[in-house]
Amino acid sequence: MSVKQYNFPTRIRFGAGARHELGQTLQAAGATRPLFVTDRGVAALGWFGALVDSVRGAFDVAVFSDMGGNPVLADVDAGTAAARAHGCDAIIAVGGGAPLDVAKAVMLMQRYDGHLWDYEDGLPEFPADDHALAFLVAIPTTAGTGSEVGRSSVISTDDTHQKKIIFTPRLLPPVVLADPELTLGLPAHLTAATGIDALTHLVEAFLAKGHHAMADGIALEGVRLVAAALAPAVEFARRGHGSLSPAEQAEHLQARAHMLEASMMGATAFQKGLGAVHSCAHALSTVCDTHHGLANALMFAPVLRFNFEVVPERLLRLARVIDPAATDGAAFIDWVEALKAQVGIPPTLGAAGIPADAIEALIPVAMADGCHPSNPRAVTPDDFRRFYQEAFAP
Numbered sequence: 416m417s418v419k420q421y422n423f424p425t426r427i428r429f430g431a432g433a434r435h436e437l438g439q440t441l442q443a444a445g446a447t448r449p450l451f452v453t454d455r456g457v458a459a460l461g462w463f464g465a466l467v468d469s470v471r472g473a474f475d476v477a478v479f480s481d482m483g484g485n486p487v488l489a490d491v492d493a494g495t496a497a498a499r500a501h502g503c504d505a506i507i508a509v510g511g512g513a514p515l516d517v518a519k520a521v522m523l524m525q526r527y528d529g530h531l532w533d534y535e536d537g538l539p540e541f542p543a544d545d546h547a548l549a550f551l552v553a554i555p556t557t558a559g560t561g562s563e564v565g566r567s568s569v570i571s572t573d574d575t576h577q578k579k580i581i582f583t584p585r586l587l588p589p590v591v592l593a594d595p596e597l598t599l600g601l602p603a604h605l606t607a608a609t610g611i612d613a614l615t616h617l618v619e620a621f622l623a624k625g626h627h628a629m630a631d632g633i634a635l636e637g638v639r640l641v642a643a644a645l646a647p648a649v650e651f652a653r654r655g656h657g658s659l660s661p662a663e664q665a666e667h668l669q670a671r672a673h674m675l676e677a678s679m680m681g682a683t684a685f686q687k688g689l690g691a692v693h694s695c696a697h698a699l700s701t702v703c704d705t706h707h708g709l710a711n712a713l714m715f716a717p718v719l720r721f722n723f724e725v726v727p728e729r730l731l732r733l734a735r736v737i738d739p740a741a742t743d744g745a746a747f748i749d750w751v752e753a754l755k756a757q758v759g760i761p762p763t764l765g766a767a768g769i770p771a772d773a774i775e776a777l778i779p780v781a782m783a784d785g786c787h788p789s790n791p792r793a794v795t796p797d798d799f800r801r802f803y804q805e806a807f808a809p
């Protein structure tokens with residue numbers, strides 16, 4: 416029996432209104448010059464302005480929000496310039512995966528010289544811990560990536576949109592303010608796509624090669640939460656929070672809280688590893704600029720069917736989370752397909768606007784991706800071709 420390592424260190428303040436603890440959190444850390452890092456979409460929301468104003472009196476506050484969708488190097492460079500100009504001693508990362516990942520990279524590059532790519536995962540050695548970094552507070556506004564409890568930052572090159580991973584425990588936010596109220600306004604299609612991303616993390620982590628009993632346990636409970644909460648969250652989002660009755664609003668908040676927890680559980684569980692669904696999805700984002708969660712949703716079932724042969728008992732355990740009486744792991748794949756349809760994910764890659772002639776360009780990008788080596792069944796270029804073909808014509 417070999418020696419294994421577990422890490423679960425994040426302090427999470429979880430619940431409705433957790434964002435109001437920002438001032439006391441900064442104060443306890445001794446910060447005086449915080450920089451908010453977010454994207455243009457979040458910066459335009461009313462609660463964001465109120466959050467900034469709530470700490471403006473006690474702290475010297477600056478905001479960087481000049482970024483949009485998938486995070487690229489130029490966003491990190493601009494954010495780093497803002498961090499250096501403000502001389503910030505705290506960074507408050509507010510948003511979905513993109514602003515959170517940019518904020519982590521900005522935190523690093525504010526204090527380290529050289530180029531961000533010098534610190535890409537896999538390079539010989541991360542610089543010694545001789546630079547004090549700004550204090551990082553993560554405030555997630557989507558329930559999907561779970562970047563707030565992750566120790567990596569995924570940033571794309573400006574031109575080819577090739578994803579590069581910066582990985583070090585130093586990127587792990589010491590405090591997360593996880594406030595489900597901030598996700599109540601997320602539109603239905605984004606609720607669905609980010610929610611399926613969280614589900615993919617949980618399932619791929621559970622099926623991944625290697626031993627990690629804590630990750631497995633977290634993954635199973637996370638799947639249970641998604642099964643209970645994703646479809647209602649999407650349905651409430653379709654109707655709009657403001658048009659719900661008080662009782663329904665309370666149910667909506669509960670569903671959002673479950674999804675936010677499940678998302679953090681997914682990112683915690685995938686310390687164990689991910690799988691070929693994510694490699695397929697990363698290629699779709701790089702080549703076709705597909706939303707990450709949507710891409711996972713589209714590629715989920717073909718990869719599960721492929722994995723079923725080697726991990727039937729693991730899929731049966733997942734099926735039993737959904738239905739304790741299940742006797743066949745294939746029921747879990749059927750459930751994933753039904754959930755996809757229920758939350759409004761397009762049935763095929765074609766229906767999602769992906770051109771069929773993209774397949775040959777997708778395969779080498781998927782093969783080069785770092786997620787599939789932990790897939791329970793080894794994947795070849797021909798396998799990837801089949802996954803994409805199946806996702807075009809199930």
Ligand SMILES: [Zn+2]
Binds near residue numbers: 560616711
């Ligand atoms: Zn993901």
